[in-house]
Structure formats: structure tokens, C-alpha cells
Amino acid sequence: MTVAGAVDDDLWSAIGDPTRRRLLDLLLLEEAGTATSLSQQLPVTRQAVAKHLGVLDRVGLVHGTPAGREKRYRVDDAQLARAVAQLASVGSAWDARLRRIKRIAEAIQVARQD
Amino acid sequence: MTVAGAVDDDLWSAIGDPTRRRLLDLLLLEEAGTATSLSQQLPVTRQAVAKHLGVLDRVGLVHGTPAGREKRYRVDDAQLARAVAQLASVGSAWDARLRRIKRIAEAIQVARQD
DNA sequence: TCAATACGCAACCACTGGTTGCATGAAATT
DNA sequence: AATTTCATGCAACCAGTGGTTGCGTATTGA
DSSP states (O other), rough: OSOOOOOHHHHHHHHSSSHHHHHHHHHHSSOOOOOHHHHHTTTSHHHHHHHHHHHHHHHHHHHEEEEETTTEEEEHHHHHHHHHHHHHHHHHHHHHHHHHOOOOHHHHHHHHTO | OOOOOOHHHHHHHHHHHHHHHHHHHHHHHHHHHHHHHHHHHHHHHHHHHHHHHHEEEEEEEEEEEEETTTTEEOOHHHHHHHHHHHHHHHHHHHHHHHTTTOOHHHHHHHTTTT
């Protein structure tokens, strides 16, 4: 099994952006949020957040429902769980390869220094 | 502890690119490689690979040493282990939050469908 | 009714992943 | 020794994207 499958690429690129990660963070904390409410807790404009919510919505990690004059976004738990699983999968694959080359011992020690 | 710390962003952006992930993959498999040798196993040009190796080198995930007319790159095991650890950390943080909202049960089942 | 607020669209800028083209330097061949 | 080959590096260029500002529109509430 190859670590970097083409299927996961959109998911990765969605999760790969720091602003989008923080967005998911906020949505997990607050259960729901609009572009403007979220933008107030981030160092970017409302429009930037709106674009990000757009790509997250397109990938399915988030779902937005119009509520009057505002559009409320929520995390799609199943999709995020799926994403987390893929994260873990890539990580463990690399980990396994590092371990297989038997240089993992010192590597872990150095990695624990931060 | 916040999931998306500013410190990790360069590491994430390095790992976030699909081509760079595949590059790391290849380097883990073959122990070492040059821009040209790696580009032959990827659907991108040698120059693109060279640029990617440049950013991976700058972040420290990879290290290139000149050997005659070619420049041989190897993975930095410690750094990659560190990166994998951060991957896992973000994943488990999200996982914990999903779990804490107690909707995790069905989410996992749906996620297992692929 | 009218002001405030939340959204969407469009134009614009900077950066980045990708390309092609060319120049340079080391290796190998004759 | 001279030449050809091969790997690298640099520069220009293009497309996509994260970010901004500006404006128009619709819903809410005074």
C-alpha cells in the first residue's frame, strides 16, 4: 500500500491549510459558526473564511445550512473521523518504514526533545 | 492545548503537498535519490522535484549532500519522526474532541465504509 | 420605513507548484 | 586531450490559490 494515494489528496489539501485547521478547531469547540463569527476569532477577513468554508464544504468536512440572513456551518463528524483515520494511516505507514530501517530508536529520542 | 499551533505550520505545509509526500515515500523506499532519479518515478519534471527537495531540505525533513556531479538526498529520520508525531498529535486531538461531543460512535462506523 | 448586519460576487495582489529554456560543471568516451 | 554526455542550477513564465478591498443585495430589527 502506497502512503500517498491520489484519493486522499483533496482531503489532505483541505486539512493541510493552517487556517482551515484552525477553522475546524473552532467549529469543534463551538458546535457551529458563521463566516463572520469565525472570522472574528481569526486573523483573516470574513471573505477569506467564507472561501475556506467553501472548500471544506465541497470536500464534505463541514456542512452549511442557511438560517435567515446568516449561514451556519457545522462539522461533519463522520467525514472528519475519516480524515483523522487517513492522517493516522499515513503517519503509521511512515513510522513503520522508519522502524523497518531500524534507525527508529535514536530518532524517537531526538523527536522527544521539543 | 490548541491543535493548530503556529510552530508546526512550516512542517505541515511541507508535508501537506502530495508531491512532497510521494517524494518522502520514495526516499524512504530507496534510502537515497537525486532530483533526476526521483523525477523519473514521478509525473513531474526534474526542476519541480528539485524545488520540492529544496523546501524539504529547508524544513530539515531531508538532507542533500553533493557527490560528484550529482546531489544525493536522504531522509532525516529524526525530523520525519518528529513530523509523524505532530501528525498523530493533531489527529488524536480532533479525535478526542469528536469523542467528547459523544457523537463518535456512528462517525467511526461511517468512516469504516471505504 | 430605514439603518444595521450578513452574505455573495468581482477585481486585484503575492506566493507557490509547475513548466520550458539555457548555462555550467563533472564524468565518461574517444 | 578533446569531446560528448549527463546532472545541476538559474531565470522566465503560467495557473491556481490564499488573502485583501470594494460593492451590491437581502434579511433583521428599531
